[in-house]
Amino acid sequence: MASFDEFNISNQLRYAIEDLGFENPTPIQEKSFPVVMSGTDIIGIAQTGTGKTFAYMLPILQQLKFSKQVNPRVLVMVPTRELVVQVVDEIEKFSKYLNIRVAGVYGGTNINRQKEALAQGTDIVVATPGRLYDLVISRALQLKAIKKLVIDEVDVMLDLGFRFQLNNIFELLPERRQNIMFSATMTDEIETLINDFFRGTEKVSVAVSGTPLENISQHCYNVPNFYTKINLLSHLLNQKDTYQKVLVFVGNKKSADLVFNTLEAAFDGEISVIHANKTQNYRLRSIESFDQGEHRILVTTDVMARGLDLDKISHVINFDTPHFPENYMHRIGRTGRAEEQGSAILFYTEKEMDDKKAIETLMKMEISEEAFPKGVEISTKLTPEEQPRTVEPDNPHKVNDADTPGASFHQKKEKNRKTNQGGSYKRIVKQKYKKPKTKGDINYNRRNKNKKR
Numbered sequence: 001m002a003s004f005d006e007f008n009i010s011n012q013l014r015y016a017i018e019d020l021g022f023e024n025p026t027p028i029q030e031k032s033f034p035v036v037m038s039g040t041d042i043i044g045i046a047q048t049g050t051g052k053t054f055a056y057m058l059p060i061l062q063q064l065k066f067s068k069q070v071n072p073r074v075l076v077m078v079p080t081r082e083l084v085v086q087v088v089d090e091i092e093k094f095s096k097y098l099n100i101r102v103a104g105v106y107g108g109t110n111i112n113r114q115k116e117a118l119a120q121g122t123d124i125v126v127a128t129p130g131r132l133y134d135l136v137i138s139r140a141l142q143l144k145a146i147k148k149l150v151i152d153e154v155d156v157m158l159d160l161g162f163r164f165q166l167n168n169i170f171e172l173l174p175e176r177r178q179n180i181m182f183s184a185t186m187t188d189e190i191e192t193l194i195n196d197f198f199r200g201t202e203k204v205s206v207a208v209s210g211t212p213l214e215n216i217s218q219h220c221y222n223v224p225n226f227y228t229k230i231n232l233l234s235h236l237l238n239q240k241d242t243y244q245k246v247l248v249f250v251g252n253k254k255s256a257d258l259v260f261n262t263l264e265a266a267f268d269g270e271i272s273v274i275h276a277n278k279t280q281n282y283r284l285r286s287i288e289s290f291d292q293g294e295h296r297i298l299v300t301t302d303v304m305a306r307g308l309d310l311d312k313i314s315h316v317i318n319f320d321t322p323h324f325p326e327n328y329m330h331r332i333g334r335t336g337r338a339e340e341q342g343s344a345i346l347f348y349t350e351k352e353m354d355d356k357k358a359i360e361t362l363m364k365m366e367i368s369e370e371a372f373p374k375g376v377e378i379s380t381k382l383t384p385e386e387q388p389r390t391v392e393p394d395n396p397h398k399v400n401d402a403d404t405p406g407a408s409f410h411q412k413k414e415k416n417r418k419t420n421q422g423g424s425y426k427r428i429v430k431q432k433y434k435k436p437k438t439k440g441d442i443n444y445n446r447r448n449k450n451k452k453r
Contacts, residue, residue, distance in 0.1 A: 002030045009062050012097035020093060027206040029055040036060065041179040041198050045186050045205040047333055052182045053090050056150055066099050070121040071145040077129055079156045081106040081280055082287060087126045087152065100124065107131045108280035115140040129165035136172055148178045154190055155183040170197055185326045216336040220346040220356065220367045225386050227379035229319055229347045230262050235376045237267060237297060244314045248299045249331045251320035253277050259319060260299045271297040302327050310334060316344045321352035325362040
């Protein structure tokens with residue numbers, strides 16, 4: 001196994017590594033270090049929880065020399081505000097013994113405070129694409145000195161629709177720069193991005209996309225509906241000695257609020273929720289209280305928990321089966337971090353069966369099926385989305401899909417069949433006289449006069 005002693009790094013970085021308790025680099029860190037140091041463009045593919053942030057920051061900090069200049073030399077882009085806070089915190093730990101200035105900028109907070117901070121000068125900027133673009137357009141931040149561009153969680157960045165912002169930012173960056181991208185999966189969109197903007201990118205991969213972490217046990221339950229899922233979830237969470245720190249993933253913001261509101265009374269003081277509609281301060285407080293053990297249960301959507309480094313999560317419960325199998329991999333990667341043992345549980349309904357099979361196909365393994373606990377009530381209550389549609393053929397106020405009126409099919413009237421072919425000047429006069437009839441054209445008028453004689 002490789003050691004950090006084999007890396008060509010400064011003593012200041014070695015002291016920081018010792019303080020953090022790191023002894024040996026992870027495979028992605030070992031493979032990425034020489035490539036990033038060489039200045040070659042790189043796309044690193046590694047499972048969540050394998051130390052991707054340190055993989056790109058260690059060589060960057062090694063090459064980043066002291067400077068008093070105002071404009072940043074390194075730009076790190078991440079998809080969410082929480083990731084900005086986390087990456088800034090990690091960089092500060094890595095550069096503990098270095099004289100490096102780091103700034104994090106993201107939406108949902110006062111942009112003027114961020115402008116003031118940037119005006120003091122910085123070496124590394126960590127940002128979400130939207131707020132970064134706002135600061136650049138307002139000229140509060142200049143990118144002309146950027147030597148290294150890092151796009152962390154690039155697959156999520158593209159999933160969230162940041163391609164347009166990325167295109168605009170690429171145009172504002174110097175052409176001579178090193179591009180460093182890291183992701184948990186390699187998708188077609190990433191391939192397209194690389195082909196469109198980068199050349200000679202070296203791919204570093206330490207695991208096949210979709211391979212499950214070996215230290216995560218996986219189990220699943222076949223559950224008939226939403227409220228039965230609630231009953232099963234409550235049954236599991238009541239086993240406090242086993243389910244000590246639980247991350248519950250749901251499909252959307254509405255479901256997250258519904259799960260939280262339903263369980264809040266039973267687990268008062270133990271449960272919190274985060275999603276995009278919550279305020280920034282609320283989200284940060286919820287994550288902090290969960291990470292520090294004040295709350296035992298955190299209900300979240302895919303976007304809000306992607307890439308967050310939350311320690312010692314005992315269980316990840318997939319309340320909803322994700323439509324994209326790669327998202328399942330990101331979810332379960334929240335547990336079993338730092339070579340610890342973790343556990344992942346999947347709830348799926350009959351409608352979610354195909355999504356479950358897609359996950360198993362991606363992983364090339366079957367998730368172990370557990371018998372439904374006898375003490376859990378099978379609920380007959382259905383959500384509005386689960387309720388069957390009432391068919392009343394004799395009710396004129398309710399129209400079946402088969403009877404829904406389609407597009408108009410009547411014959412158009414003659415006056416409505418006319419098409420816009422341009423004004424009569426272009427269409428008729430030009431055809432008759434072969435050229436535009438212009439009153440001010442002396443030569444034309446003279447020739448026309450002679451023809452009439």
